[in-house]
Amino acid sequence: MPMPMLMKDKDTERLRSSAASSTRERFRGRGLPDKAVFVTTSWDDGERSDLRLAELLSARALPATFYVTTGGLGQGSAMSAMEVRGLSNAGFEVGAHTVTHPVLTEVSGAEAARELEDCKQTLEDLLGRAVTSFAYPKGRYNSAVVELVRQARYSCARGVQLLSLSHDFPRFEMPVTIQAFPHRWSGYAKNLLRRGEVASLARFSLQIGRSKNWVELGKSLFDRALQRGGVWHLLGHSWQTEKLGGWSELEDLLHYVSARPGVRYVTNTALCETMRPELHVEGGRTSQQKTPA
Numbered sequence: 001m002p003m004p005m006l007m008k009d010k011d012t013e014r015l016r017s018s019a020a021s022s023t024r025e026r027f028r029g030r031g032l033p034d035k036a037v038f039v040t041t042s043w044d045d046g047e048r049s050d051l052r053l054a055e056l057l058s059a060r061a062l063p064a065t066f067y068v069t070t071g072g073l074g075q076g077s078a079m080s081a082m083e084v085r086g087l088s089n090a091g092f093e094v095g096a097h098t099v100t101h102p103v104l105t106e107v108s109g110a111e112a113a114r115e116l117e118d119c120k121q122t123l124e125d126l127l128g129r130a131v132t133s134f135a136y137p138k139g140r141y142n143s144a145v146v147e148l149v150r151q152a153r154y155s156c157a158r159g160v161q162l163l164s165l166s167h168d169f170p171r172f173e174m175p176v177t178i179q180a181f182p183h184r185w186s187g188y189a190k191n192l193l194r195r196g197e198v199a200s201l202a203r204f205s206l207q208i209g210r211s212k213n214w215v216e217l218g219k220s221l222f223d224r225a226l227q228r229g230g231v232w233h234l235l236g237h238s239w240q241t242e243k244l245g246g247w248s249e250l251e252d253l254l255h256y257v258s259a260r261p262g263v264r265y266v267t268n269t270a271l272c273e274t275m276r277p278e279l280h281v282e283g284g285r286t287s288q289q290k291t292p293a
Contacts, residue, residue, distance in 0.1 A: 035229030049238035060258035067097035093267035095133035156272035165230030180236030
């Protein structure tokens, strides 16, 4: 299965370049060390196989954000409303992934807005709490979609930009480090080149080449984060892991990154709020607050 590529335009590039003050300065204000290490995991689509995944995560005290599409709850292989509520009650974050999983750059603005708002409302009614994190279907977005996500009162959104360990990212363009999928070298290369990150491709090429598989690459990138600081973010689809028979590989990686002294294990929203402490979410609405002195 080819890796979905990020859709960008000039406005998105300007949005990225105009992101607020550096993470280093924010870290000083919050008393966080420059080499702080964070681990977060996120899982898309809301399939019933997420329940098996949740057991693996719980056994290792690993937080996660499960991004759920709401149009088919309880139908086919999708989780039921009760099962989604159970994940939330177990302490996992539940985020939104639209109603019908359309590529938001390929539908009208009005339809995209409905997908964003209706999914959020359904989940908030179901869970009885604010839903503040969103994941772009197939990782595709542009500046117009980002603005719709902002207007729908989400506080952060995640894409599919691979091989990132950065603390510093726009809150509606959260990248990831590794996907639980056996990509070829060319897949990683295309993902980086589409973002214009030639230097990153040069930096990671040797690391990718030396890794026997995606699990070894994930471990290598985690070791790099331990040495230099950074955010290690695992993205996956439990249905894909089921289809590929990859549960033992996934368990191996989860065990490797868990229970490390000094590492902060967080959900996606908690990560964004740590990186951007001026953002405060209350009752599903995002309001600006001054950072405490």
